[in-house]
Amino acid sequence: MSKGRKYTIVSALSVIIAVGMLMFAFIAPARYIGKMKETMGFSIQQAKDAVMGEDMYTAENSIEEIYLEFQRKQHKLKLMCHHDNIDDMEKSINCCRDLIKLEQSDNLICELNQLQQILEHMESVENADIYEVF
Amino acid sequence: MLILFIRSIFLYVLVFLVIRLTGKRQLSDLQPFDLITTLLIADLASVPASDTGMPLAYGIVPILTLFLVQQGVAFLSMKWEGFRYVMCGRPLLMIAKGEVQEKSLRDARYTLNDLMEQLRANGTFQVADVEYAILETNGDLSVLLKGPEQQVTYGALSLEAPKAAPPFMVVQDGKVHKNALRQAGYDEKWLLSKLPAAGVKNTEQLLFAFVSGKTLHMQAKERWGGKAVFVDTGAEK
Numbered sequence: 001m002s003k004g005r006k007y008t009i010v011s012a013l014s015v016i017i018a019v020g021m022l023m024f025a026f027i028a029p030a031r032y033i034g035k036m037k038e039t040m041g042f043s044i045q046q047a048k049d050a051v052m053g054e055d056m057y058t059a060e061n062s063i064e065e066i067y068l069e070f071q072r073k074q075h076k077l078k079l080m081c082h083h084d085n086i087d088d089m090e091k092s093i094n095c096c097r098d099l100i101k102l103e104q105s106d107n108l109i110c111e112l113n114q115l116q117q118i119l120e121h122m123e124s125v126e127n128a129d130i131y132e133v134f
Numbered sequence: 135m136l137i138l139f140i141r142s143i144f145l146y147v148l149v150f151l152v153i154r155l156t157g158k159r160q161l162s163d164l165q166p167f168d169l170i171t172t173l174l175i176a177d178l179a180s181v182p183a184s185d186t187g188m189p190l191a192y193g194i195v196p197i198l199t200l201f202l203v204q205q206g207v208a209f210l211s212m213k214w215e216g217f218r219y220v221m222c223g224r225p226l227l228m229i230a231k232g233e234v235q236e237k238s239l240r241d242a243r244y245t246l247n248d249l250m251e252q253l254r255a256n257g258t259f260q261v262a263d264v265e266y267a268i269l270e271t272n273g274d275l276s277v278l279l280k281g282p283e284q285q286v287t288y289g290a291l292s293l294e295a296p297k298a299a300p301p302f303m304v305v306q307d308g309k310v311h312k313n314a315l316r317q318a319g320y321d322e323k324w325l326l327s328k329l330p331a332a333g334v335k336n337t338e339q340l341l342f343a344f345v346s347g348k349t350l351h352m353q354a355k356e357r358w359g360g361k362a363v364f365v366d367t368g369a370e371k
Contacts, residue, residue: 014155015205018198025195083187 029080030126036073037119040066044119047096048112051105059108060100066115067093081122089118137186145179145193152201156208165222165272171204222271229267232280242269253277301346308338308355318345320367328352333361 047062070093077086092115099108152175156168164172175197182193211218226238228249239249249267252275258264266278288295302318304311310322325337332352334340339358344351345367353362 011155011205014151015202018202022195022198022202025191029191079189080191081189082192083189 030123032073032076032080033123033126036069036077037123040069040119041116043069044112044116048109051108051112054105056100056103063093063096063100067097081125085118085122089115089122092118138184141186141190142183144190145183148194148197149175149179152197156201156204167204167207167221171200175200225271226269227266228269228275229261229264232262232265234261238269244269249275258283296347299347301344301351303342304345305337305340305343305352307342308340310337315345320345328365328367331363331365333359 043062043065047059047066050056050059050062070089074086074090092111096108096111096115099111153172156171178196178200179193182188182190207221211221226242227235228238228242228244229235234246234249238244239246250261252269253259253261253264253267256275256277258277258279263279263283264277265280268276270276302311302314304315304318304320304325310325312322315321315325322337325343328350329335329337329340329352332340332354334354337343339355341353341355341360342351343353348367350365350367351362352365354360
């Protein structure tokens with residue numbers, strides 16, 4: 001096989017590999033974050049409802065669920081999200097855990113809202129949105 | 135710090151592979167779309183290399199995207215002439231039959247000074263000597279001199295031209311290049327038989343050896359006398 005032909009084959013293979021990697025990069029992170037937002041979003045909403053109903057025990061359980069979910073996923077998240085967002089998320093979750101222990105319902109609602117916003121921002125970065133593009 | 139080190143090496147390998155796969159062209163020969171890709175890739179790689187808060191994927195995805203776009207543009211340029219003209223432009227006739235083409239100068243945003251500079255770089259100091267000058271798509275100026283100013287060739291004088299053959303570097307810093315030696319039509323045994331002329335006993339004592347046509351040009355290393363000799367190889371291979 002001539003060198004030129006080998007080069008063409010290598011070039012074509014590299015294009016196929018690059019397309020494959022890009023397809024993976026477009027699909028996998030968006031699905032991963034989407035799923036995480038779904039489960040965490042549910043727990044956040046549950047915690048908010050429990051705080052409103054002054055059921056601090058359920059709220060604490062929900063926040064612990066959020067914390068454990070984050071602990072499980074934070075390493076993978078670092079591969080696909082800006083680390084500043086993950087740090088913000090960690091801070092917010094820890095803050096929620098402290099506030100529930102101090103039983104500061106008003107501040108806890110604000111912090112849970114912030115956590116929800118961080119999650120929404122992380123998801124929007126992975127989705128093709130005209131506002132995110134520009 | 136170790137993370138920065140590893141990330142930089144990873145991105146270097148990636149950028150190297152991408153640049154290598156986009157083609158072996160000199161920076162000065164790059165077409166506009168090649169230049170854009172090369173500059174952007176270099177810039178894109180530098181950000182995630184230094185910012186550890188940014189996932190490497192933020193560098194890899196745009197680099198791979200540019201690589202694919204570049205390959206796509208190169209492919210379409212090969213297949214469709216119209217697309218090639220849009221992407222690379224057309225060569226412009228700057229001087230035709232000895233006359234400077236003002237329209238082409240305007241089209242290329244060239245001043246007379248630019249044209250003269252390019253002509254001088256080509257070894258021509260007078261516009262009057264030029265029959266045709268073409269501004270190529272990569273920015274080079276190709277010059278065809280008027281008949282009387284052109285170099286005389288063997289063909290024009292009806293003389294027998296020597297056989298054109300590139301010089302083969304058969305020894306470099308004491309190491310024999312076996313492929314080059316074979317391409318020149320000789321073997322190591324032949325090379326060893328010619329070494330005494332340079333005052334050396336083995337090829338390791340040579341700084342270099344070239345075979346060019348009928349001549350073997352050798353130079354011994356300084357510590358072995360540094361003698362340079364030209365040996366007639368006898369028959370031209």
